[in-house]
Amino acid sequence: MAKHVVVTPERWLPKGETEVTAGQHVPMVVWGGIVGEEARVKVVHKGQNQARAIFEETDTPSPHRMQIPCDRYDPCGGCPMLHTDPEMQEMAHRSRVREALDRAGLDDVGLGAFTRSPRMFDFRHVVKLGWGWSFDGKRSKVGAWGRRDRRIVPIPKCNVAAPVLRRVMTSLAHHSIEMGLVPYDPISDEGVMRGAVIRASSKTGEVLVTLVAGRIPKKLDELAERIAQDNGEVVGVWVHVNMDEGNGLFHADEDGSIGMKALTGRDWIEEELDGIGIRVGPGDFYQTNPAMALPLYERTLNQLAPGPEDAVVDLYSGVGGLTLLAARRCGLAIGVEAVEGAVRRARESARRNRLNAEFIAGDVQEELPAIAKRLSHPLVIVDPARRGLHPDVREGLVEMRPRKLAYISCNASSMARDLAVFREAGAIVHDPELFDMFPHTAHVECLTIVEFEVEEARRAPRRKLLRKG
Numbered sequence: 229m230a231k232h233v234v235v236t237p238e239r240w241l242p243k244g245e246t247e248v249t250a251g252q253h254v255p256m257v258v259w260g261g262i263v264g265e266e267a268r269v270k271v272v273h274k275g276q277n278q279a280r281a282i283f284e285e286t287d288t289p290s291p292h293r294m295q296i297p298c299d300r301y302d303p304c305g306g307c308p309m310l311h312t313d314p315e316m317q318e319m320a321h322r323s324r325v326r327e328a329l330d331r332a333g334l335d336d337v338g339l340g341a342f343t344r345s346p347r348m349f350d351f352r353h354v355v356k357l358g359w360g361w362s363f364d365g366k367r368s369k370v371g372a373w374g375r376r377d378r379r380i381v382p383i384p385k386c387n388v389a390a391p392v393l394r395r396v397m398t399s400l401a402h403h404s405i406e407m408g409l410v411p412y413d414p415i416s417d418e419g420v421m422r423g424a425v426i427r428a429s430s431k432t433g434e435v436l437v438t439l440v441a442g443r444i445p446k447k448l449d450e451l452a453e454r455i456a457q458d459n460g461e462v463v464g465v466w467v468h469v470n471m472d473e474g475n476g477l478f479h480a481d482e483d484g485s486i487g488m489k490a491l492t493g494r495d496w497i498e499e500e501l502d503g504i505g506i507r508v509g510p511g512d513f514y515q516t517n518p519a520m521a522l523p524l525y526e527r528t529l530n531q532l533a534p535g536p537e538d539a540v541v542d543l544y545s546g547v548g549g550l551t552l553l554a555a556r557r558c559g560l561a562i563g564v565e566a567v568e569g570a571v572r573r574a575r576e577s578a579r580r581n582r583l584n585a586e587f588i589a590g591d592v593q594e595e596l597p598a599i600a601k602r603l604s605h606p607l608v609i610v611d612p613a614r615r616g617l618h619p620d621v622r623e624g625l626v627e628m629r630p631r632k633l634a635y636i637s638c639n640a641s642s643m644a645r646d647l648a649v650f651r652e653a654g655a656i657v658h659d660p661e662l663f664d665m666f667p668h669t670a671h672v673e674c675l676t677i678v679e680f681e682v683e684e685a686r687r688a689p690r691r692k693l694l695r696k697g
């Protein structure tokens with residue numbers, strides 16, 4: 229096997245690597261390559277179906293190649309596009325979304341505008357950390373799960389994270405190691421620390437820390453106090469217990485709730501969306517790159533264009549940011565979300581902002597039929613997790629025939645699959661627009677508008693669109 233070969237990658241792959249097929253027995257996946265750039269690569273693995281290689285050098289660098297401003301680029305792997313400029317990142321996103329649409333049979337659907345992130349560094353307002361052992365098993369390590377084998381890679385200088393998160397990460401790693409809080413092993417049920425989610429508000433700079441542990445020894449109270457004392461921005465430290473095997477950070481109870489116990493402080497930080505205060509709690513979802521949230525939400529609502537007599541249904545509403553922005557423009561906004569804490573905070577945010585929004589705690593799959601009975605052809609937003617829509621939800625939406633549907637997604641493949649079903653049912657699928665929510669990664673946020681045909685006879689005057697509940 230030749231260890232070093234010269235290749236020219238042909239396409240971007242879903243995880244941010246590139247692929248070479250020309251002249252290869254099996255497709256070669258190149259880490260650090262750029263499509264169209266001839267480069268020398270080192271082959272690190274040759275299997276029956278795939279070879280893997282790492283970029284080494286090139287005499288003819290792509291004009292889009294950038295100096296990598298991170299010494300953990302390769303072992304961490306969290307920013308696979310860090311070696312490319314924003315223009316190439318846009319091209320790569322476009323090619324991946326294009327492929328997803330083509331694969332789903334939507335080859336006649338085009339691609340709309342790409343909205344860049346106002347910041348390419350320091351933009352992340354949430355980081356997830358893991359605990360693990362060093363290679364020799366003698367020391368605890370705290371950091372990201374590495375790209376090759378999920379071994380922990382410390383990332384104290386991570387320059388995509390907001391500066392306050394870098395400080396809190398470092399402090400948390402330092403104190404947990406000094407206090408002998410070792411990694412938890414779900415197989416032997418030994419140890420304590422599993423992970424942490426640290427979230428900062430882009431409005432106030434306040435930080436909420438959620439520890440994930442296999443058990444809750446007394447020492448965790450001291451750890452929480454130490455972190456809060458070291459970092460004035462930390463307003464709350466909470467702990468979630470997860471003894472499950474596997475890679476999932478949170479364990480959902482039978483009723484779907486995610487248990488949290490206070491170690492110190494309060495259970496929320498506040499974000500702001502065009503003057504609306506939104507509270508985010510320890511187990512809630514909120515956008516990774518808050519500076520992109522408002523452009524995405526405003527574009528969504530401008531496309532749906534609700535009037536004061538319209539109803540907007542926001543499915544998978546999280547802490548309700550988009551629902552509350554919609555409530556300012558329409559007659560009634562309804563959010564549906566599975567995480568109860570997020571729904572509680574969304575209701576509180578509605579009250580505090582004096583907005584007419586209703587939040588339903590539950591599974592979209594189960595709640596949709598009742599909403600469809602209650603509202604005639606409402607405007608609907610869906611923003612599901614990466615797996616996309618459950619088949620029952622797709623079916624329910626086809627039956628409901630929203631006047632317009634806005635599909636927000638961070639996974640073009642599941643989105644394209646769902647859009648193909650809507651199209652099959654006669655809907656018009658407009659060109660997805662792209663939002664750079666996660667710079668330097670292979671992920672991009674898409675917004676697609678879908679229009680269902682609504683028979684005029686069934687399309688009651690707008691005033692009567694709201695049926696009694």
Ligand SMILES: C[S@@+](CC[C@H](N)C(=O)[O-])C[C@H]1O[C@@H](n2cnc3c(N)ncnc32)[C@H](O)[C@@H]1O
Binds near residue numbers: 515545550567611
């Ligand atoms: C991608 S997030 C979007 C949140 C929100 N739209 C926002 O912009 O912040 C998806 C949300 O869907 C929720 N979720 C996932 N599966 C669900 C389900 N089956 N029913 C209701 N909510 C669900 C998650 O808890 C999460 O808050």
